[in-house]
Amino acid sequence: MEWRKLREQQEDALSVFAAKNANSFGRLVPEEKCPIRTDFERDGNRILYSMEFRRLRHKTQVFFNAKNDHICTRMEHVLNVGSIAVTIARTLNLNQDLTYAIALGHDLGHAPFGHSGERVLDKCMKRLDGSAGFQHELHSLRVVEKLATRISREKINDNCGLNLTFEVKDGIVSHCGEKYNEYVLTRDLSKTPETLRNIKKRGALPYTLEACVVRLVDKIAYVGRDIEDAVRVRLMDMKDIPGDIRNELGNTNGEIINSLVCDLVENSYGKDCIQLSPAKGEALEKLINENVRLIYKADKITRYEKIAENTMEGLFHSLLESLADMERLQASDMKVHRMFYNFIMDKNYDKKERDAQKVIDFIAGMTDSFAQSCFEEIYWM
Missing domain, CATH: 1.10.3210.10 (Hypothetical protein af1432)
Structure with a gap:
């Protein structure tokens, strides 16, 4: 039948x-x-x-x-x-x-920290290219089509x-x-x-x-x-x-x-x-x-948003800088850097793909707690 x-x-x-x-x-x-x-x-x-x-x-x-x-x-x-x-x-x-x-x-395709995280990633992309940005609906499509x-x-x-x-x-x-x-x-x-x-x-x-x-x-x-x-x-x-x-x-x-x-x-x-x-x-x-x-x-929400914004911006700029040296990224003592390297290798990116987009793809897939732990690993003195 x-x-x-x-x-x-x-x-x-x-x-x-x-x-x-x-x-x-x-x-x-x-x-x-x-x-x-x-x-x-x-x-x-x-x-x-x-x-x-x-x-x-x-x-x-x-x-x-x-x-x-x-x-x-x-x-x-x-x-x-x-x-x-x-x-x-x-x-x-x-x-x-x-x-x-x-x-x-x-x-x-939603980023960590809800719409606050979405706004931060959008702002980070627009700083590099005014015609670019991040919208979770479009990224949801990217997730199911590629990531x-x-x-x-x-x-x-x-x-x-x-x-x-x-x-x-x-x-x-x-x-x-x-x-x-x-x-x-x-x-x-x-x-x-x-x-x-x-x-x-x-x-x-x-x-x-x-x-x-x-x-x-x-x-x-x-x-x-x-x-x-x-x-x-x-x-x-x-x-x-x-x-x-x-x-x-x-x-x-x-x-x-x-x-x-x-x-x-x-x-x-x-x-x-x-x-x-x-x-x-x-x-x-x-x-x-x-x-x-x-x-x-509300005041409680907007105050915590500042923590979320700092976390997302810190991750974006650090990971973007790390792409300048792929060998160093692969051999890094930081777990988050090695994971980022493996993520890039796994996704088989086209050579025309922008580094900023690779960073966005990696960060947007994180949970709130994982984003926080990655931020702490990178910036802990």
């Missing part, structure tokens, strides 16, 4: 707006099909089993190096997005496997990363959750695999509705959970949120998620778009802005 083909045939019952495995642009490097799993499901497995995904467990979501086991990490956020997004996809009769794969992979490795039956590394399907890669690079006022998403059906080769900045609309779901759910998943964590560490109280927002969305993370998910389904069902009602969309934007004021720019 050809189980995969049977499952692909079952996708005929999905919404006319759903992405189908049979219509996929496929992979950059053609592969033999799995006898059971669809391509989108297989992509989700590849992401889940990757080293890059495992390291999300020790990367910051909002609160740096939290000692409280109940504080959200980057991995937990990703799993939350996956859970919420699949619930929506199931209800809207969209492709659940594609939705889950995009959700699992959307933050693979991540997988073990297949034929070879260990085919130099195409996880070799995911176009639809999953597009959803990953198009997931931008930083547009607070965005609550109506339409898909861009003009995109092709060539589009991904030329992408330079964040914000482009996704190719599939499944990716639109993940893009909106990214905000739904973090806004209430960040408040929940901030209350837990006594940074704020839920009553600090204006009453009109709480009346519209709810008083707990669970209530906020439930009200937004129900509204999204009601306003998106049977339509070629993913959207919230104006009332819920505007309330979500207001709530995120309250999070910025009460949490992301």
